[in-house]
Amino acid sequence: MSKNYRSELVGAFGCPIDENPTGVMEEAAFRAKGLDYRYLTIKVEKEDIETAMKAVKALNMRGINLTIPHKVSAIPYVDELSPEAQIIGAINIVVNTNGTLWGDNTDGKGFLKSLTDRGITVEGKNIVILGAGGAARAISVVCALQGAKHIDIVNGSIERGSELVQLLNEKTPADARLISWAGMVDIPAGTDILVNATSVGLYPHVDQKPNINYDTIQAGMVVCDVIFNDPNSLFLQEAEKREAVTVNGLGMLANQGALNFQLWTGQEAPVDVMIDTLREEFGS
Ligand code: NDP
Numbered sequence: 001m002s003k004n005y006r007s008e009l010v011g012a013f014g015c016p017i018d019e020n021p022t023g024v025m026e027e028a029a030f031r032a033k034g035l036d037y038r039y040l041t042i043k044v045e046k047e048d049i050e051t052a053m054k055a056v057k058a059l060n061m062r063g064i065n066l067t068i069p070h071k072v073s074a075i076p077y078v079d080e081l082s083p084e085a086q087i088i089g090a091i092n093i094v095v096n097t098n099g100t101l102w103g104d105n106t107d108g109k110g111f112l113k114s115l116t117d118r119g120i121t122v123e124g125k126n127i128v129i130l131g132a133g134g135a136a137r138a139i140s141v142v143c144a145l146q147g148a149k150h151i152d153i154v155n156g157s158i159e160r161g162s163e164l165v166q167l168l169n170e171k172t173p174a175d176a177r178l179i180s181w182a183g184m185v186d187i188p189a190g191t192d193i194l195v196n197a198t199s200v201g202l203y204p205h206v207d208q209k210p211n212i213n214y215d216t217i218q219a220g221m222v223v224c225d226v227i228f229n230d231p232n233s234l235f236l237q238e239a240e241k242r243e244a245v246t247v248n249g250l251g252m253l254a255n256q257g258a259l260n261f262q263l264w265t266g267q268e269a270p271v272d273v274m275i276d277t278l279r280e281e282f283g284s
Contacts, residue, residue, distance in 0.1 A: 004036070009059060010264050011040035013052050013074075014067035018043070019203075021229075021281050022065060025257050028277040032270040037062070044070065053077035056096055063095045063264045071105075071134050078103040087171050088141045090134050093260045104263065107135060108142030110256025111195075111226070114247055117255075120222055123147035125192040130154045130181075130210050132164040135226045136197035140164065144172035152188060154179040154212075187216040194239075195224045201233040209234040219243035228253045229282055250278050 012022055018041075026039040044052040049070050054077070056064050066074050071090040075081070078094055082104040085091050091103035115122065122143045129136050132155040140151050151174050155161030161178045168176035179185060187194055194217065200210045217223060223239035225231075228249035236246045258269035 008035075008037045008264075009040060009061040010037060010063050010065075011042050011061070012065040012067055013042050013044040013049070013070055015043055015045050015069065017041055017067065020067060021278065022253075022257060024281055025254065025274045025277050026261060029257070029261050029270050029274050030265075032273045033265070033267060035265055035267070037265065046070075046073070049073050050077060053094075053101070056094065056101065057099055061096055063093060063260075065260060066092055066094065068134075075103065077101070084108065084141065084145070087145075087167070088137050089167075090137060092138075092256070093263060095263050105138050106256040106259040106263075107252070108138035108140075109259055110254075111139045111224070111252045112142050112146060113255040113259075114251030115193075115222070115224070117251060118245075118247060120193070120245070120247070122193065124149050126150045126152075126188075126190050127193045127195065128152045128154060128179075128187055128191045129195045129197050130212070131196070131198035132157070132161040133197070133199075136195075137164055137167075139195060139197055139226070140168055140176070141172060144168050144174035144176070148174050150174065151176045152179050152191075153177070154181050154185055156181045181211075184211050184213050186213045187221075189216075189218075191218075191221060193222040193224065194244075195226070196233075196235050197226050199227075201225070201227045201230075201235055203229040206230045207234065209238060214238040214242065217242040217244050220245065222247065225249050226252060228278070231282060250275065250282070254278055 023039040023041045030037040078101040080102045085105045165176045165178045223244040224247040231248040254275045258271045261269035
């Protein structure tokens, strides 16, 4: 009887990548499901993305995650894009099906799932998003496509902020507006959901928090952070003091990882195993 000694290969391309915990979470999920998959955490410099994407095909990898700085620059090397990835203009996952590379963006969908898991919906809601980078783009587009009524983008760089607002107004049904982030910003009255989608507070800068007027956070407002390390960010601690409903970045990370697992393996992901693995990893 012949044996199969070849594992299915997936992984991540990024730079920096050493501290990316996704591999631990995905490998725990593969083990829990008894799947012979390996997740490789691979350092790929900016200028090497073309070669690396060709390697996905050459090595017959099942797929790859893309992180900083490749989420946009990898797009020319995939054969097909999901509708969401086309609007967002960035991909974080590629699936290789018999040599055809398909790119999608699961960051926003993972975020949305972390809300729906808590019984929170975005339909008809007023949302404020701090930041206009990759995470903010993915989250705002998915919320807009899901029926959010109004989205305020708060950003320092006017150019980057305006570009995202224009994209939301032109390509989604939501109504979007830019709030310039020059000094301390008030969260507008009537905000239902506030999201920190900046990198402020990310380890090792755990003593930092976005420069907003925390006293404008209302009790009962849903306040979310994309920061997963430390999941108990200062931003969320301030929101908790104002009796907000808080959602940390671990759920988004685990849920986008679960979506990626499903896209690669065709199987339901063991989300609880993935969340527990992350909690263990971050000692939370
Ligand atoms: P980008 O570099 O694309 O964007 C960073 C954003 O943060 C920009 O809008 C930038 O503003 C803003 N920013 C940075 N520093 C400050 C500051 N001091 N004050 C105000 N705004 C600031 O990064 P990403 O969008 O890719 O990632 C953002 C964060 O999201 C990272 O910490 C990442 O780890 C996290 N993330 C979490 C995920 C999860 O699953 N939980 C998934 C993906 C990302 P400006 O345009 O003015 O420079």
